[in-house]
Amino acid sequence: MTRAADHPVDPLFVDRWSPRSFTGEAVPETVLKSAFEAARWAPSAQNAQPWRFLVTQRGDAWWDTYLGFLMPRNRLWAAQASALVLILSRRSVERRGEIVENTSHRFDAGAAWANFAHQALLLGWHTHGIGGFDRGSARARLAIPDDFAIEAIIALGRRGDLHELDPEFHSTEAPNGRRPLDEFVFSGTLDVPAFTDGRNAA
Structure with missing residues (x-):
């Protein structure tokens, strides 16, 4: 998959992933x-x-x-x-x-x-x-x-x-995605998303 950040970050953070082939x-x-x-x-x-x-x-x-x-x-x-x-x-x-x-x-x-x-x-x-x-x-x-x-x-x-x-790992040898912000950033308690803009709306 192609990784893309939802908000501006240095490419370093998106480009880092965990391959198994060395x-x-x-x-x-x-x-x-x-x-x-x-x-x-x-x-x-x-x-x-x-x-x-x-x-x-x-x-x-x-x-x-x-x-x-x-x-x-x-x-x-x-x-x-x-x-x-x-x-x-x-x-x-x-x-x-x-x-x-x-x-x-x-x-x-x-x-x-x-x-x-x-x-x-x-x-x-x-x-x-x-x-x-x-x-x-x-x-x-x-x-x-x-x-x-x-x-x-x-x-x-x-x-x-x-x-x-090893062929066992071929299907998973690609960068994976990440949860959107509304699934892990909250305002005060775990029931209120911190941001309500764009694709991270509640």
Whole structure:
């Protein structure tokens, strides 16, 4: 499908989508550093910066281990990615000398991931977030402390041709749409749409 915004936004936000077909080519270190630098500048509550990224690149010592965490169906396509990035978020934060719960750790890590994905796209690389993987195995194998929530694995790569993708996924290898504003932006309570103009009228 062809994506079109209902209201003016930078094309970056419409152009970002999550393909499954990747070329498998090596990702330059400069690309990784730029994407992680963008993540670094994401907003976070009281500047806690709770996100952590564990990265493996195709062919390195951890690649097969990370692939092994994925559910078999996800492994079919993610094996062609250039890098896999495991996102963690720290549940606690030090404030005034005391360790306390960080109630926004997942919200903040999500902001960092969005920055990462958009910067990667600006450099010609695509990302695909993966929720289907064995978090217990990842925690045990990578010795991840309990204070860190395991959020997602991100596949990063250059977009490949359809013939490089397992046929099972061909029918879904296209950008999808989004809900209109009147389905998720409300005025005061969940029963009153915030906007009543144009195609987002109630």
